[in-house]
Amino acid sequence: MRLSLLLFAASASTLVVGQRSKSTRTTAKSSLARSSTSTASAAESSSSITSSRRTRSSDDGSANSVSAKTTSTGSSAPASSSSAAGATSCDVWSKISSTLSGMFSGCNDDSRAAIRAVFHDCFPDGGCDGSLAIAEELNRPINAGLVRTVNKLKALADQNSVPVADMLMFAGSAAVLSCPGGPLVQTFVGRTDASSPAPDGQLPTAEATGDEALQRFKARGFSANDLAALIGSHSTARQFTTDPSKAGASLDSTPSQWDITYYQQTIAKKSPFTLQSDASLANQTEVGPIMKKFSTSKSAWDSSFSPAMAKLEQLGASSGLLDCTSALKKSRSPRDAKSAPINARLY
Ligand code: HEM
Numbered sequence: 001m002r003l004s005l006l007l008f009a010a011s012a013s014t015l016v017v018g019q020r021s022k023s024t025r026t027t028a029k030s031s032l033a034r035s036s037t038s039t040a041s042a043a044e045s046s047s048s049i050t051s052s053r054r055t056r057s058s059d060d061g062s063a064n065s066v067s068a069k070t071t072s073t074g075s076s077a078p079a080s081s082s083s084a085a086g087a088t089s090c091d092v093w094s095k096i097s098s099t100l101s102g103m104f105s106g107c108n109d110d111s112r113a114a115i116r117a118v119f120h121d122c123f124p125d126g127g128c129d130g131s132l133a134i135a136e137e138l139n140r141p142i143n144a145g146l147v148r149t150v151n152k153l154k155a156l157a158d159q160n161s162v163p164v165a166d167m168l169m170f171a172g173s174a175a176v177l178s179c180p181g182g183p184l185v186q187t188f189v190g191r192t193d194a195s196s197p198a199p200d201g202q203l204p205t206a207e208a209t210g211d212e213a214l215q216r217f218k219a220r221g222f223s224a225n226d227l228a229a230l231i232g233s234h235s236t237a238r239q240f241t242t243d244p245s246k247a248g249a250s251l252d253s254t255p256s257q258w259d260i261t262y263y264q265q266t267i268a269k270k271s272p273f274t275l276q277s278d279a280s281l282a283n284q285t286e287v288g289p290i291m292k293k294f295s296t297s298k299s300a301w302d303s304s305f306s307p308a309m310a311k312l313e314q315l316g317a318s319s320g321l322l323d324c325t326s327a328l329k330k331s332r333s334p335r336d337a338k339s340a341p342i343n344a345r346l347y
Helices: 002-010 038-046 091-103 109-122 147-159 164-178 210-219 224-236 261-267 276-282 287-294 298-313 325-331 334-338
Strands: 015-019 049-053
Touching: 091 147, 091 164, 091 325, 109 147, 109 164, 109 224, 109 298, 147 164, 164 298, 164 325, 210 224, 210 276, 210 287, 224 261, 224 276, 224 287, 224 298, 261 276, 261 287, 276 287, 287 298
Parallel strands: 015 049
Antiparallel strands: none
């Protein structure tokens, strides 16, 4: 385990730890994490941790951004009643990991939704704060397809008295591992749940141009390499709401595999279904060439994906987080582990 996480840490890129806007949402306490394992300190020392303040203002250039408001439908309660930050043990996460491994068996619909939920919770202002589970936010059209899985994860968080924000991040990492070939993502817990929904209009849509998507990601501290790697999550994806007449169509021909077929088929315009935004990214001047590189090398993709996903999962979080990556091991079946890349296999 130590060797694999050291390998992982060595490939980790800069972690950008943003702060929530203090004026409207609950704020996680700052600075970086203590770790439960010796491997985490290796990760910390190999990662350059910086702070970037994110505010409610439209820092991603979104014309549609609106201020979050407290809902009038009773959904203004915290996403979890047990939203205390500052976890001190990973024990509960080992237990949760076993439950998730059943829920995500075979890289199924819940796995896909859980991976996407990380993006939808973390990317808007406020970062990874569990606000996605608040009814007002979850019921937005952009989150269609996530409701069932997010509600299941919220119930699991409540049952185990852990923050929903942590549950969504831990589940996202577990879901990646549930897909054959999925790499290990360094995963922290100890966030504080938001008590109000995130602003609407800050997620790129299926119609976004590659330039627009890249600009939004850069505004969040992500590079073209990060975006090219993260969009590879669409290797597991199906679409339901973009074109309802083709509901269930997958974005590559192997949606239950974490593989580079998505890159190959998107670039070659041979996917069963291609999002307009993905086609545009494949032609974007900075992102396109990197997607092309990943289309020929799964190891190059994995070694960029894991740190980019870890960075996504830490948006808005700050200090006091605890590294519970080791608890994820129960999320992968022995069969899947055999087909995993070497850096994920050795833990
Ligand atoms: C430019 C950025 C992105 C855009 C425009 C985008 C857009 C979309 C759209 C339109 C769908 C299909 C929804 C439907 O019709 O039901 C989708 C699915 C999905 N997305 Fe993205 N996405 C982006 C980035 C990401 C990122 C960063 C991740 C993960 C880290 C991600 C993970 C997924 C997954 C796993 C699915 C499949 C969900 C399912 O099968 O239920 N996406 N995305």
